[in-house]
Amino acid sequence: MSTISHDELEAIRDSVRALCEQFPGAYWRDLDAKREYPTAFVKALTEAGFLGALIPEEYGGSGLGLRAACAILQEIHKNGCNAGAAHAQMYTMGTVLKHGSDAQKKDLLPKVASGEIRLQAFGVTEPTSGTDTLQLNTTAVKQGDHYVVNGQKIWISRAEHSDYMVLLARTTPKDQVKKKGEGLSVFLLDMREAKNNGMTIRPIRTMMNHATTEIFFDNVKIPAANLIGEEGKGFKYILDGMNAERTLIAAECLGDAEWFIKKAVAYANDRKVFGRPIGQNQGIQFPIARAYAQFKASSLVVERAADLFDAGEKCAEEANMGKMLASEASWAAAEICVQVHGGFAFAEEFDVERKFRETRLYQVAPISTNLILSYLAEHVLGLPRSF
Numbered sequence: 528m529s530t531i532s533h534d535e536l537e538a539i540r541d542s543v544r545a546l547c548e549q550f551p552g553a554y555w556r557d558l559d560a561k562r563e564y565p566t567a568f569v570k571a572l573t574e575a576g577f578l579g580a581l582i583p584e585e586y587g588g589s590g591l592g593l594r595a596a597c598a599i600l601q602e603i604h605k606n607g608c609n610a611g612a613a614h615a616q617m618y619t620m621g622t623v624l625k626h627g628s629d630a631q632k633k634d635l636l637p638k639v640a641s642g643e644i645r646l647q648a649f650g651v652t653e654p655t656s657g658t659d660t661l662q663l664n665t666t667a668v669k670q671g672d673h674y675v676v677n678g679q680k681i682w683i684s685r686a687e688h689s690d691y692m693v694l695l696a697r698t699t700p701k702d703q704v705k706k707k708g709e710g711l712s713v714f715l716l717d718m719r720e721a722k723n724n725g726m727t728i729r730p731i732r733t734m735m736n737h738a739t740t741e742i743f744f745d746n747v748k749i750p751a752a753n754l755i756g757e758e759g760k761g762f763k764y765i766l767d768g769m770n771a772e773r774t775l776i777a778a779e780c781l782g783d784a785e786w787f788i789k790k791a792v793a794y795a796n797d798r799k800v801f802g803r804p805i806g807q808n809q810g811i812q813f814p815i816a817r818a819y820a821q822f823k824a825s826s827l828v829v830e831r832a833a834d835l836f837d838a839g840e841k842c843a844e845e846a847n848m849g850k851m852l853a854s855e856a857s858w859a860a861a862e863i864c865v866q867v868h869g870g871f872a873f874a875e876e877f878d879v880e881r882k883f884r885e886t887r888l889y890q891v892a893p894i895s896t897n898l899i900l901s902y903l904a905e906h907v908l909g910l911p912r913s914f
């Protein structure tokens with residue numbers, strides 16, 4: 528059972544939709560061409576309180592659950608906008624909320640809720656380790672009352688638009704840990720200070736407008752007080768946040784699927800070739816109908832994942848399946864939307880090609896489909912471990 532009523536969810540969707548109407552396709556096309564960050568959109572989301580949805584009321588947030596947060600992100604994408612520039616402000620703080628000290632929570636969370644502090648950079652991936660997070664090489668060595676960080680991260684999104692980063696680094700060398708998952712620690716890195724003290728951010732131009740970067744650390748100091756939780760337990764803390772992240776990203780995929788399906792149906796009804804609407808042909812109808820069925824089925828799994836999460840129950844299976852199925856539904860919808868539009872799919876002013884580029888990411892990041900299948904095979908079905 529959901530912890531939030533249908534009417535409450537509808538009210539949230541209505542207000543998100545009203546906000547999104549101020550940011551039509553032309554806004555996103557312009558930013559896409561210039562590869563610029565959607566500052567005005569993120570500011571509007573912040574001021575409306577949507578990015579503080581998951582922060583408890585005692586810390587100044589709305590105290591909503593994951594199901595409500597999913598509704599916010601889905602509605603953003605359903606309306607042709609993109610939450611990728613801001614979604615991490617919603618969930619990166621989860622590591623602090625769950626594992627941070629009282630002082631860290633009291634200091635940081637109210638500022639994240641109000642938007643005074645942008646905590647939307649999440650530093651895990653490295654060029655040589657990739658998905659195999661436990662092989663990461665960035666080190667944080669304790670020296671007196673601070674840690675000294677050296678190494679490199681890649682694909683760190685929104686780093687240029689964030690005040691803090693949740694950083695995962697190695698505090699115990701690989702050959703000295705008792706268990707594979709130990710020896711990594713999580714830090715709150717003040718990026719404003721680090722920028723002038725050994726941290727270099729280099730933007731990476733990607734096929735869509737995503738503000739992602741690579742980051743180099745050259746003797747960057749982090750106060751010991753900024754360690755989150757216990758030293759060496761960082762990998763577990765990061766894993767703890769994955770279910771929420773996967774479910775939220777799945778909700779964005781659902782929104783994309785809805786956008787593509789609506790657009791495809793409208794065009795198929797409107798466009799006449801051989802003297803009749805192209806949507807009259809079953810060769811056009813069936814793939815749209817199939818994408819719709821995929822969207823509906825994956826919605827149920829994503830909603831189930833969010834409800835289990837909100838009830839404090841285990842949800843890894845549903846969160847992983849929801850992410851995979853929703854990203855496949857959005858891709859199927861994107862594919863038929865392009866096909867239905869024919870040549871016009873490739874014209875920027877239709878927004879189809881932009882959304883097509885944007886939605887492809889979800890089968891790779893934040894986790895690739897193969898790794899989800901591997902999780903299901905090993906942890907749900909009991910098949911032998913393959914790596």
Ligand SMILES: Cc1cc2nc3c(=O)[nH]c(=O)nc-3n(C[C@H](O)[C@H](O)[C@H](O)COP(=O)(O)OP(=O)(O)OC[C@H]3O[C@@H](n4cnc5c(N)ncnc54)[C@H](O)[C@@H]3O)c2cc1C
Pocket residue numbers: 648649650651652656657658659681682683684685733737739888891892893894895896897898901914
């Ligand atoms: C636009 C963008 C934004 C991102 N933002 C962030 C961010 O903010 N913070 C962050 O830390 N990371 C971020 N990432 C990184 C993202 O999480 C990784 O790209 C993703 O997890 C895949 O890792 P990889 O690119 O290193 O692929 P690799 O690990 O090199 O894998 C390459 C391919 O091989 C497959 N593969 C690997 N091992 C196996 C196996 N054992 N069995 C079967 N298949 C396998 C993978 O599924 C994948 O398809 C971002 C990435 C992108 C592209």
